[in-house]
Amino acid sequence: DVKVTQSSRYLVKRTGEKVFLECVQDMDHENMFWYRQDPGLGLRLIYFSYDVKMKEKGDIPEGYSVSREKKERFSLILESASTNQTSMYLCASSLIGSSYEQYFGPGTRLTVT
Amino acid sequence: QQPVQSPQAVILREGEDAVINCSSSKALYSVHWYRQKHGEAPVFLMILLKGGEQKGHDKISASFNEKKQQSSLYLTASQLSYSGTYFCGTEPQGGSEKLVFGKGTKLTVNP
Numbered sequence: 364d365v366k367v368t369q370s371s372r373y374l375v376k377r378t379g380e381k382v383f384l385e386c387v388q389d390m391d392h393e394n395m396f397w398y399r400q401d402p403g404l405g406l407r408l409i410y411f412s413y414d415v416k417m418k419e420k421g422d423i424p425e426g427y428s429v430s431r432e433k434k435e436r437f438s439l440i441l442e443s444a445s446t447n448q449t450s451m452y453l454c455a456s457s458l459i460g461s462s463y464e465q466y467f468g469p470g471t472r473l474t475v476t
Numbered sequence: 477q478q479p480v481q482s483p484q485a486v487i488l489r490e491g492e493d494a495v496i497n498c499s500s501s502k503a504l505y506s507v508h509w510y511r512q513k514h515g516e517a518p519v520f521l522m523i524l525l526k527g528g529e530q531k532g533h534d535k536i537s538a539s540f541n542e543k544k545q546q547s548s549l550y551l552t553a554s555q556l557s558y559s560g561t562y563f564c565g566t567e568p569q570g571g572s573e574k575l576v577f578g579k580g581t582k583l584t585v586n587p
Contacts, residue, residue, distance in 0.1 A: 367517075394573060396574075398577075403579060404579060405478070405563060405577045405578055405579040405580050406518070406563065406565075406577040407577070408574055408575070408576070411573070411574050413573070419574070421574060422576065453517065453518070457573075459573070460573070461505055461506045461523075461525065461567055461571045461573055462506070462523055462525060463523075464508065464520035464523065465508070465510075465520065465565075465575070466520070467510075467517035467518045467519075468517060469516070469517050470517060
């Protein structure tokens with residue numbers, strides 16, 4: 364059974380803190396993605412990685428960075444959390460190629476106070 | 477550019493049909509459809525790659541028009557389990573593998 368796991372389901376952080384969200388997939392997928400989901404806005408791509416140490420910006424990368432040191436692990440970093448980064452964060456992975464589906468993790472609901 | 481999904485929400489009785497549309501202003505490389513139930517991760521439904529393509533499994537099917545700018549998802553004889561929010565994810569021409577998702581269509585199926 365394919366699996367994408369995220370380190371926390373719920374996280375509460377204070378403004379200005381550095382926040383790490385971790386994602387691990389066990390499917391040997393090349394592609395990994397971080398999305399942000401807000402009510403009425405759908406899923407918006409923050410960053411995309413197609414290989415170890417390789418990354419591309421998505422539609423809303425400002426305020427975020429990513430790290431991919433191992434194929435199975437993709438981390439999202441909020442250098443200095445702000446209240447407008449309160450959201451649901453979803454990680455996904457897929458094989459390389461446009462005909463492949465993305466598998467999503469359960470999400471991390473981050474609240475920044 | 478974010479695709480436009482319509483309608484934003486639809487309420488059905490069990491057994492009724494629904495159509496969800498996803499439109500782009502530019503030709504696309506592919507369209508993906510996902511369903512997300514409340515509190516759960518989005519789950520893949522299907523991918524369409526070719527203009528004029530139609531796909532389906534069970535009572536859920538989808539089409540991709542010839543110009544590759546619009547896709548529709550068809551849910552026939554809806555079941556309670558179809559309730560959820562449906563998202564289309566579009567990939568621009570050139571095949572970047574990065575999807576741009578619509579805002580979603582919330583489908584509620586009542587007994």
